[in-house]
Amino acid sequence: MTGLTTSELIIDIPGRPSGQPLNLCVEPGQVWGVLGPNGVGKTTLLHTLAGLHQPRAGQVLLDEQPVTGMKRKQLARHLGLVFQDRQDGFPATVLETALIGRHPWMLPWQMESRADLELAEQALEALDVIHLRDRLVHTLSGGERQRVAIATLMTQAPGLWLLDEPTNHLDLHHQVATMGLLTGQAAAGNVVFMCLHDLNLAARWCDHLLLLYPGGEACWGPAQSMLVPAALEQLYGQKLVTVEADGAPVFVPAR
Amino acid sequence: MPLSSTLRPLLVLALISIVAMVISVSIGSSAMELGQTLAVLTGGGTELQQTLILDLRLPRTLSAFATGGLLAVAGALMQVLLRNPLADPYVLGLSGGAAVGALLAMLAGVAGFVVSGSAFAGAMLATLLVFGLAHGTGSWTPSRLLLTGVVMASGWGALITLILAMTPASRLPGMLYWLMGDLSHAGTPGPALIILVLVCLLVFPLGRSLNVLARGPMQAAALGVSVRPLEWLIYLLASILTATAVTMAGSVGFVGLVVPHMLRLVLGNDQRLILPACALAGGGLLVLADALARVVIAPEQLPVGVITALVGVPTFLYLLYRSR
Numbered sequence: 057m058t059g060l061t062t063s064e065l066i067i068d069i070p071g072r073p074s075g076q077p078l079n080l081c082v083e084p085g086q087v088w089g090v091l092g093p094n095g096v097g098k099t100t101l102l103h104t105l106a107g108l109h110q111p112r113a114g115q116v117l118l119d120e121q122p123v124t125g126m127k128r129k130q131l132a133r134h135l136g137l138v139f140q141d142r143q144d145g146f147p148a149t150v151l152e153t154a155l156i157g158r159h160p161w162m163l164p165w166q167m168e169s170r171a172d173l174e175l176a177e178q179a180l181e182a183l184d185v186i187h188l189r190d191r192l193v194h195t196l197s198g199g200e201r202q203r204v205a206i207a208t209l210m211t212q213a214p215g216l217w218l219l220d221e222p223t224n225h226l227d228l229h230h231q232v233a234t235m236g237l238l239t240g241q242a243a244a245g246n247v248v249f250m251c252l253h254d255l256n257l258a259a260r261w262c263d264h265l266l267l268l269y270p271g272g273e274a275c276w277g278p279a280q281s282m283l284v285p286a287a288l289e290q291l292y293g294q295k296l297v298t299v300e301a302d303g304a305p306v307f308v309p310a311r
Numbered sequence: 312m313p314l315s316s317t318l319r320p321l322l323v324l325a326l327i328s329i330v331a332m333v334i335s336v337s338i339g340s341s342a343m344e345l346g347q348t349l350a351v352l353t354g355g356g357t358e359l360q361q362t363l364i365l366d367l368r369l370p371r372t373l374s375a376f377a378t379g380g381l382l383a384v385a386g387a388l389m390q391v392l393l394r395n396p397l398a399d400p401y402v403l404g405l406s407g408g409a410a411v412g413a414l415l416a417m418l419a420g421v422a423g424f425v426v427s428g429s430a431f432a433g434a435m436l437a438t439l440l441v442f443g444l445a446h447g448t449g450s451w452t453p454s455r456l457l458l459t460g461v462v463m464a465s466g467w468g469a470l471i472t473l474i475l476a477m478t479p480a481s482r483l484p485g486m487l488y489w490l491m492g493d494l495s496h497a498g499t500p501g502p503a504l505i506i507l508v509l510v511c512l513l514v515f516p517l518g519r520s521l522n523v524l525a526r527g528p529m530q531a532a533a534l535g536v537s538v539r540p541l542e543w544l545i546y547l548l549a550s551i552l553t554a555t556a557v558t559m560a561g562s563v564g565f566v567g568l569v570v571p572h573m574l575r576l577v578l579g580n581d582q583r584l585i586l587p588a589c590a591l592a593g594g595g596l597l598v599l600a601d602a603l604a605r606v607v608i609a610p611e612q613l614p615v616g617v618i619t620a621l622v623g624v625p626t627f628l629y630l631l632y633r634s635r
Binding site: 103106108127128129130131132133136137139142143145146147148149152156157159160162164165167212 | 317390391394396515516517519520522523525526527529530532533534535536537575579580581583
């Protein structure tokens with residue numbers, strides 16, 4: 057199983073002071089949520105962890121190996137990423153879209169096998185989009201496309217799941233179903249590391265949190281110790297009212 | 312996708328291409344019956360028929376096939392590279408550079424091989440210019456590449472007009488035929504056919520990477536594609552294909568734009584299927600267009616580019632009108 061660590065990592069956001077370096081240690085079985093206001097660098101952090109963006113300083117290590125030195129194909133077998141925006145390029149069906157998740161596992165001249173097809177179909181089933189398998193992706197609703205993107209990551213089957221706002225566009229039921237699926241993946245020994253906008257989803261489903269503050273400060277640790285109203289109020293610059301419901305804290309913005 | 316569903320459409324297209332070639336060698340200012348054509352192709356027939364078909368029509372037909380195939384594959388590659396379904400092999404000013412090269416050679420009064428060599432040099436120069444300028448100080452985005460190419464193309468267009476304006480009237484027809492695409496001076500088809508086959512063999516294993524690249528460079532990188540080297544390779548291949556085609560037949564329009572489009576509508580977007588299908592369909596289409604060009608106003612010949620444009624413009628507008 058694969059863990060992810062960062063050593064003295066400073067993400068590179070143009071025109072912003074470096075702030076506090078990140079020394080994260082993300083282990084298999086953990087569900088991490090990244091919280092912070094708009095523009096604080098959540099997406100840049102995910103891209104940096106995936107080796108798609110050069111850090112300003114420090115390193116991202118996958119099993120002690122720096123990701124920037126790894127071959128992309130090798131990296132893609134360990135680490136996958138659901139992007140916040142997607143480019144459709146040419147029309148493709150839902151099934152074809154999920155199947156590209158097999159790309160890092162196949163040799164150049166190989167065609168998708170029966171087993172690859174089954175993996176993709178299982179993923180579409182798990183995300184409740186199997187009934188759309190022959191539809192063209194660009195004709196789907198935002199929430200359906202989001203689920204297809206997560207199904208593509210599931211078909212890729214990496215040990216490390218990075219997700220940028222996985223609940224974007226999802227209705228309430230599918231938000232809960234998706235978070236359940238992701239925590240299930242973590243329970244099976246994978247790492248789930250995601251940016252979230254919804255404080256309450258994070259409080260409900262994540263066991264570890266990373267708070268990124270606008271000034272470049274950051275703090276991270278187990279969710280219970282991070283979910284301090286005063287810290288969260290400072291994070292968003294918004295007064296909060298905390299209530300207890302269904303065994304978990306719920307944060308409501310104060311008027 | 313299983314291999315069989317890839318092979319079936321390719322077999323159908325190959326068959327259509329062969330039929331097109333047989334038709335093409337049979338018709339012309341002295342038409343021949345199918346039986347006679349087949350007899351000649353298998354080694355029979357009179358000496359006159361042998362010369363007519365094997366020395367005149369067959370090389371020209373094969374040249375047409377190679378040109379069409381090269382242009383269609385180049386178009387399909389460019390469309391993936393620029394992630395823009397409206398890209399074609401000429402959109403980056405390649406044909407403009409080639410045309411300026413060829414016309415300058417013609418203006419200097421040379422002919423034959425020098426014109427071809429000059430066209431090839433012009434195409435490669437245009438490629439390097441666009442590539443270098445679009446690369447600029449770092450970022451190399453499809454929109455920047457496209458804009459650089461389009462602006463360069465209009466620059467080449469101005470040079471072409473300038474050359475035409477300075478040319479004595481007696482030399483103009485040859486130049487105009489070249490500009491519209493003309494297969495009557497195509498020369499031997501061998502090298503172009505070899506390049507076409509080699510590139511098809513090379514891009515087939517790249518097909519899946521191209522499928523992933525079509526979804527954007529970030530997604531492709533996240534799925535294990537080394538994006539930058541792949542983009543360079545496609546750009547280089549598309550340039551060589553286009554330069555070879557332009558060198559043989561001048562600037563034949565619309566094949567590179569329309570053929571990949573039509574195939575995508577019918578066969579979907581798997582590049583592993585689309586690229587070889589483009590080679591076959593583009594080749595077949597140009598063979599038929601050239602056959603038409605030879606007979607419509609026989610014994611005079613039309614430049615084949617006129618036929619492809621006359622067919623291509625309405626087809627393309629129809630596709631654009633239908634697309635959402």
